[in-house]
Amino acid sequence: xxxxxxxxxxxxxxxxxxxxxxxxxxxxxxxxxxxxxxxxxxxxxxxxxxxxxxxxxxxxxxxxxxxxxxxxxxxxxxxxxxxxxxxxxxxxxxxxxxxxxxxxxxxxxxxxxxxxxxxxxxxxxxxxxxxxxxxxxxxxxxxxxxxxxxxxxxxxxxxxxxxxxxxxxxxxxxxxxxxxxxxxxxxxxxxxxxxxxxxxxxxxxxxxxxxxxxxxxxxxxxxxxxxxxxxxxxxxxxxxxxxxxxxxxxxxxxxxxxxxxxxxxxxxxxxxxxxxxxxxxxxxxxxxxxxxxxxxxxxxxxxxxxxxxxxxxxxxxxxxxxxxxxxxxxxxxxxxxxxxxxxxxxxxxxxxxxxxxxxxxxxxxxxxxxxxxxxxxxxxxxxxxxxxxxxxxxxxxxxxxxxxxxxxxxxxxxxxxxxxxxxxxxxxxxxxxxxxxxxxxxxxxxxxxxxxxxxxxxxxxxxxxxxxxxxxxxxxxxxxxxxxxxxxxxxxxxxxxxxxxxxxxxxxxxxxxxxxxxxxxxxxxxxxxxxxxxxxxxxxxxxxxxxxxxxxxxxxxxxxxxxxxxxxxxxxxxxxxxxxxxxxxxxxxxxxxxxxxxxxxxxxxxxxxxxxxxxxxxxxxxxxxxxxxxxxxxxxxxxxxxxxxxxxxxxxxxxxxxxxxxxxxxxxxxxxxxxxxxxxxxxxxxxxxxxxxxxxxxxxxxxxxxxxxxxxxxxxxxxxxxxxxxxxxxxxxxxxxxxxxxxxxxxxxxxxxxxxxxxxxxxxxxxxxxxxxxxxxxxxxxxxxxxxxxxxxxxxxxxxxxxxxxxxxxxxxxxxxxxxxxxxxxxxxxxxxxxxxxxxxxxxxxxxxxxxxxxxxxxxxxxxxxxxxxxxxxxxxxxxxxxxxxxxxxxxxxxxxxxxxxxxxxxxxxxxxxxxxxxxxxxxxxxxxxxxxxxxxxxxxxxxxxxxxxxxxxxxxxxxxxxxxxxxxxxxxxxxxxxxxxxxxxxxxxxxxx
Numbered sequence: 004x005x006x007x008x009x010x011x012x013x014x015x016x017x018x019x020x021x022x023x024x025x026x027x028x029x030x031x032x033x034x035x036x037x038x039x040x041x042x043x044x045x046x047x048x049x050x051x052x053x054x055x056x057x058x059x060x061x062x063x064x065x066x067x068x069x070x071x072x073x074x075x076x077x078x079x080x081x082x083x084x085x086x087x088x089x090x091x092x093x094x095x096x097x098x099x100x101x102x103x104x105x106x107x108x109x110x111x112x113x114x115x116x117x118x119x120x121x122x123x124x125x126x127x128x129x130x131x132x133x134x135x136x137x138x139x140x141x142x143x144x145x146x147x148x149x150x151x152x153x154x155x156x157x158x159x160x161x162x163x164x165x166x167x168x169x170x171x172x173x174x175x176x177x178x179x180x181x182x183x184x185x186x187x188x189x190x191x192x193x194x195x196x197x198x199x200x201x202x203x204x205x206x207x208x209x210x211x212x213x214x215x216x217x218x219x220x221x222x223x224x225x226x227x228x229x230x231x232x233x234x235x236x237x238x239x240x241x242x243x244x245x246x247x248x249x250x251x252x253x254x255x256x257x258x259x260x261x262x263x264x265x266x267x268x269x270x271x272x273x274x275x276x277x278x279x280x281x282x283x284x285x286x287x288x289x290x291x292x293x294x295x296x297x298x299x300x301x302x303x304x305x306x307x308x309x310x311x312x313x314x315x316x317x318x319x320x321x322x323x324x325x326x327x328x329x330x331x332x333x334x335x336x337x338x339x340x341x342x343x344x345x346x347x348x349x350x351x352x353x354x355x356x357x358x359x360x361x362x363x364x365x366x367x368x369x370x371x372x373x374x375x376x377x378x379x380x381x382x383x384x385x386x387x388x389x390x391x392x393x394x395x396x397x398x399x400x401x402x403x404x405x406x407x408x409x410x411x412x413x414x415x416x417x418x419x420x421x422x423x424x425x426x427x428x429x430x431x432x433x434x435x436x437x438x439x440x441x442x443x444x445x446x447x448x449x450x451x452x453x454x455x456x457x458x459x460x461x462x463x464x465x466x467x468x469x470x471x472x473x474x475x476x477x478x479x480x481x482x483x484x485x486x487x488x489x490x491x492x493x494x495x496x497x498x499x500x501x502x503x504x505x506x507x508x509x510x511x512x513x514x515x516x517x518x519x520x521x522x523x524x525x526x527x528x529x530x531x532x533x534x535x536x537x538x539x540x541x542x543x544x545x546x547x548x549x550x551x552x553x554x555x556x557x558x559x560x561x562x563x564x565x566x567x568x569x570x571x572x573x574x575x576x577x578x579x580x581x582x583x584x585x586x587x588x589x590x591x592x593x594x595x596x597x598x599x600x601x602x603x604x605x606x607x608x609x610x611x612x613x614x615x616x617x618x619x620x621x622x623x624x625x626x627x628x629x630x631x632x633x634x635x636x637x638x639x640x641x642x643x644x645x646x647x648x649x650x651x652x653x654x655x656x657x658x659x660x661x662x663x664x665x666x667x668x669x670x671x672x673x674x675x676x677x678x679x680x681x682x683x684x685x686x687x688x689x690x691x692x693x694x695x696x697x698x699x700x701x702x703x704x705x706x707x708x709x710x711x712x713x714x715x716x717x718x719x720x721x722x723x724x725x726x727x728x729x730x731x732x733x734x735x736x737x738x739x740x741x742x743x744x745x746x747x748x749x750x751x752x753x754x755x756x757x758x759x760x761x762x763x764x765x766x767x768x769x770x771x772x773x774x775x776x777x778x779x780x781x782x783x784x785x786x787x788x789x790x791x792x793x794x795x796x797x798x799x800x801x802x803x804x805x806x807x808x809x810x811x812x813x814x815x816x817x818x819x820x821x822x823x824x825x826x827x828x829x830x831x832x833x834x835x836x837x838x839x840x841x842x843x844x845x846x847x848x849x850x851x852x853x854x855x856x857x858x859x860x861x862x863x864x865x866x867x868x869x870x871x872x873x874x875x876x877x878x879x880x881x882x883x884x885x886x887x888x889x890x891x892x893x894x895x896x897x898x899x900x901x902x903x904x905x906x907x908x909x910x911x912x913x914x915x916x917x918x919x920x921x922x923x924x925x926x927x928x929x930x931x932x933x934x935x936x937x938x939x940x941x942x943x944x945x946x947x948x949x950x951x952x953x954x955x956x957x958x959x960x961x962x963x964x965x966x967x968x969x970x971x972x973x974x975x976x977x978x979x980x981x982x983x984x985x986x987x988x989x990x991x992x993x994x995x996x997x
Contacts, residue, residue, distance in 0.1 A: 006138035014145035037096035110281035128255035179211030187220035190250035275300035401571035407550035411491035422567035511727035608719030755994035768996035783866035832906030874908035924972035
């Protein structure tokens with residue numbers, strides 16, 4: 004091996020378990036032999052061999068080897084007999100696949116290497132260091148944290164399921180230390196999966212901080228007496244011997260006595276007939292066809308190979324990694340054991356089997372309905388510890404909190420529920436068990452005032468102390484339904500949920516748009532055929548309703564445990580659907596990473612000046628009163644302006660204004676649209692009424708209401724963001740809604756002046772400039788628009804010049820305004836009628852504008868027609884990141900319904916892509932600021948704008964970092980052909996910063 008060569012080292016044992024747990028069950032049709040892990044393994048290997056250059060690795064290997072564990076008995080057992088002592092037996096249907104996967108490796112003409120007394124990781128370490136010494140490079144195909152100590156400038160890792168390369172920066176980003184300090188970090192933190200002791204209470208973040216302070220493990224142990232925190236200092240001093248043992252256990256051997264030389268690992272051409280014979284034996288039809296085509300083999304002429312099957316698993320080559328959730332998956336990624344999936348173009352079988360798995364589980368749950376009698380009320384420490392142990396054993400737990408408020412910032416914890424898969428009853432986890440842990444129920448039996456705490460509950464602090472280790476363990480997947488709420492509730496109790504999935508967001512990714520809702524009750528009925536216990540049946544309704552902490556515990560158990568049980572079952576049905584639909588990446592990149600980002604934003608809140616709001620309320624009241632008098636004068640009488648009936652009688656009954664229509668109740672319609680059309684036609688009374696409505700709405704919705712949202716402890720306003728409420732991926736805000744404050748009116752802008760920075764800080768507003776038009780130019784490939792954006796030209800002036808032949812220099816403002824209305828109107832599929840109303844012109848003139856627009860920019864018309872056609876063909880359209888927005892009614896026989904869906908299908912890819920871009924920016928931006936050492940905190944997201952709070956002396960430093968992240972947020976997933984631009988400013992209040 005020489006300089007320029009590149010060695011791929013596949014962690015074969017890790018591949019086995021990732022394939023088995025991440026992919027659906029698959030059996031060979033001829034004899035029902037389990038082959039799901041073999042299928043995943045083969046597809047991943049083929050992808051690496053034929054298409055590695057097009058992955059994030061970006062190179063084609065010259066040398067290749069697959070490394071396996073020989074047995075669970077290694078030299079580490081002599082150092083620490085309890086090492087990996089807590090591993091359970093492998094699932095029964097995985098045992099026969101161990102040997103088949105080794106046969107598959109040989110069929111691929113690849114070295115299949117294992118060594119008695121050593122782990123696969125040690126062999127990988129040895130080959131990696133040998134390759135480095137020879138001047139070559141090595142890529143370790145694994146995401147296992149244990150292997151990250153090997154990463155150097157020449158040695159990298161690659162997560163094949165996520166198509167993610169792991170180099171030095173990624174290790175530092177994930178663990179807070181460079182690769183050469185990973186051994187010390189692991190020695191401090193230990194590993195519950197491998198039973199490496201470490202030091203109790205020391206997690207990765209604390210370990211990274213200690214190593215940054217003291218340099219290395221040995222110095223830390225020598226100077227442990229200098230640690231200021233009493234408990235931490237005592238734990239480290241007491242754990243000296245355990246740390247020494249732990250370091251021996253986690254340090255990989257780089258001098259294992261391998262018999263193969265590096266040159267023996269040179270990649271040989273594929274033996275087409277041999278590989279096709281094996282694949283035909285496994286009955287992998289799609290991969291057989293691909294391999295045959297790639298190797299020039301006539302598959303019809305090849306007989307299936309005679310592959311022996313070993314069912315007893317007596318020889319234990321893979322028992323080293325046979326816990327229900329593999330170490331390589333559990334410890335190395337921030338995602339779930341089944342989170343990632345190979346690209347669907349690598350294995351059609353994966354999608355087919357995922358669909359089958361989802362359907363099979365849904366059918367299983369339909370025939371094995373939820374049984375409330377099996378639920379347990381956990382009332383003592385030992386019982387809770389038993390449930391936590393069950394969750395750790397499977398590595399997956401559904402979790403739900405029960406509180407006395409919908410506001411997570413003020414909610415008090417009444418209890419929490421857990422659900423786990425019963426692997427003893429079903430190796431595939433179909434059978435579930437659930438419990439409820441009351442910790443804050445009050446006595447009083449429904450008395451609204453309540454009493455003291457009810458009897459027989461675990462003290463809340465004790466329960467949370469036990470729960471903390473489970474929820475913060477990165478190797479345990481916590482599943483929730485709208486888990487952001489539970490994340491915030493737990494965060495207020497000092498617990499940071501580490502690794503999670505959200506069934507609401509899975510459903511949103513799978514079935515966003517249309518009339519689909521993603522609440523648990525609807526999902527349960529849709530996928531499980533089960534109608535959950537209604538909340539009001541537990542708490543009562545109307546005046547007799549009580550908060551959950553006043554509900555009888557036995558009654559609460561049924562409701563709460565059922566929530567967790569349903570959530571776990573939904574996860575088992577929806578997770579494979581993500582794989583089957585090829586939407587795992589959308590969920591992993593756009594949805595799940597945003598949960599804790601939004602939760603932290605909600606937790607931070609934003610300061611609001613009560614005095615400014617009070618003053619504005621007075622001003623709005625005076626302005627509204629003045630307009631009221633003018634309305635009465637124009638109407639010729641006094642009446643209740645807020646009454647639709649009285650207003651309709653005045654406008655259409657008394658004054659006989661045009662455009663009259665009646666509602667189903669027989670009243671005159673006085674909707675906002677009706678009044679706006681009348682006002683735009685020049686009628687003074689409707690204009691005054693529109694103005695009055697705007698002022699009174701601003702007063703009631705914002706200046707009067709906002710003080711009521713100020714948190715009694717933080718003195719800040721904490722809005723709540725809904726992630727799955729819009730069809731296009733846009734976030735919505737509530738309690739209070741901060742996204743609908745009008746910015747085009749002076750009064751609306753004044754309200755923004757009440758949102759202020761804390762003393763010594765500034766607010767930074769960063770706003771995408773015309774992002775939807777830029778996305779349109781990119782998607783529709785409009786040369787004129789793309790060039791204008793690239794040159795930084797005023798896009799509306801350019802459009803006006805193109806359409807009306809008016810020079811950009813000295814262009815009249817009304818001409819530019821018309822072009823702007825058309826630019827944005829086109830995005831929303833505006834009609835001639837709508838444009839005519841907006842510009843106060845004749846419909847025929849508006850129609851000519853639209854016609855001329857399409858003539859000047861023909862690509863836009865082509866895009867619009869293509870979007871509608873795709874929606875009709877598939878039932879959905881896609882954003883540039885692959886998010887699907889469904890339009891099941893686009894073929895409706897109702898013309899108005901059909902037309903609405905067509906307009907929406909045109910806009911959705913544009914608005915949805917813009918929403919996806921800002922989501923990606925939000926996920927990346929906090930890390931970028933932290934890496935730069937800038938103490939800026941993201942507070943709000945309002946459409947295309949992000950609001951931050953930063954110290955006065957750091958605000959200007961934060962702006963270029965924020966701008967860079969936002970302008971490059973689409974990369975590397977999407978290479979935008981149009982540059983994104985961000986306007987950013989810092990000021991004392993939101994209005995001045997905008």
